[in-house]
Amino acid sequence: MQIKDYLDDIARSTGFLSRLPMPASRFAGHDGTLSRAAGMFPVAGLVIALGPCLLVVLLSGLNANAALTILIAMCAMTGVTGALHEDGLADSADALGARGGREHMLEIMKDSRIGTYGVLALVAGFALRGVALTILLSVSGGWNTALLMLAVAAASRTAMVWHWSQLPAARQGGVAASAGAPDDSALTHALLCGGILFALFVTLASGPAAALLGLAVIAVAARQWTNLVRSRLHGHTGDTLGATQQITETLCLTALALLA
Known part of the structure; x- marks a missing residue:
């Protein structure tokens, strides 16, 4: 691949995962x-997280309140992604929390309304990330x-690629199905790139032990979530991809904060 191909892929993946305008x-x-x-x-995760991260650096440099700094940064991140991943988490929670078979769960995922399980998942995820980042x-x-x-922005989106590659599409015509499955070279690139970026950034910030812990938490969380989706839905959807990002990011940040 040439440099142009990599730039094309970064723009296309960033455009898919966010509302940032791409050339x-x-x-x-x-x-x-x-x-x-x-x-x-x-x-793409780095590009998406860059603005909110700069907000954290700027506001902390002005000695702003830590909790409000993180809340502002999280709101900015949600604006950048258009709550794409949060929507996936909520829909997945509603579907998997409901009683009924596979087709019923897929119908719930297509419903634009949010239910009790979805609300609880969003509140829990937002609260855990907010408290963890405030501690950090x-x-x-x-x-x-x-x-x-x-680091977590990059690694959690790597987990999305892995989840995507491990399961067939749960339904034809969905967002994930229409986008195609990652090929073998894309999966390899994502795993290497995401792993190296995560290990480098976390080691610089918190040391190698934290980097190893974070990678382990993301790997276990992604595997367990994928196994659950396989057993219940027999395939991935765009919502389960978004939920993968939210689950791995939340659990990793929580683990890093517990050891801070």
Whole structure:
């Protein structure tokens, strides 16, 4: 692959995962699939998280309240992604929490309304991430917290690619199905890129032990979530991809904060 191909893939994956405007030239002649571009999901995670991370550094440099700093940054992140991953988490929680068979769960995922399980999942996820990041900011400072946020943004989107590659599409015509499955080289690129970025940034911010812990938590969480989705839905959807990102990010940040 040439440099242009990598830049195309970064733009396409960032455009898929967020509301950030990408150059139209990067999509010229593109068929809309992400089979190759999924390999750059970790880098797209860095691009998506960069603005909120800079907010954390700026506000902490001004000695702003830690909890409000994190809340502002999390709201900014939600705005950048358009709550894409949060929507996936809520829909997945509603579907898997409901009684009924596979087809009933898939119908719930298509419903734009949110139920009790979805609300609880969003509240729990937002609260855990907010408290964890507030602890990390109070203990480690703005720059180190920004590094940790970037690391988790990259690794959690790597987990999405792995989840995507392990399961067939649960239904035809869905967002994930229409985007195609990551090919073998894309999966390899995502795992290497996401793993290296995570290990580097977390080691710089909190040390190698924290990096090993974080990788282990993400790996176990992604595997367990994928096994659950396989047993209940027999395949992935766009919602389960988004839930993968939210679950791995939340659990990793929580683990890092517990040891801070």
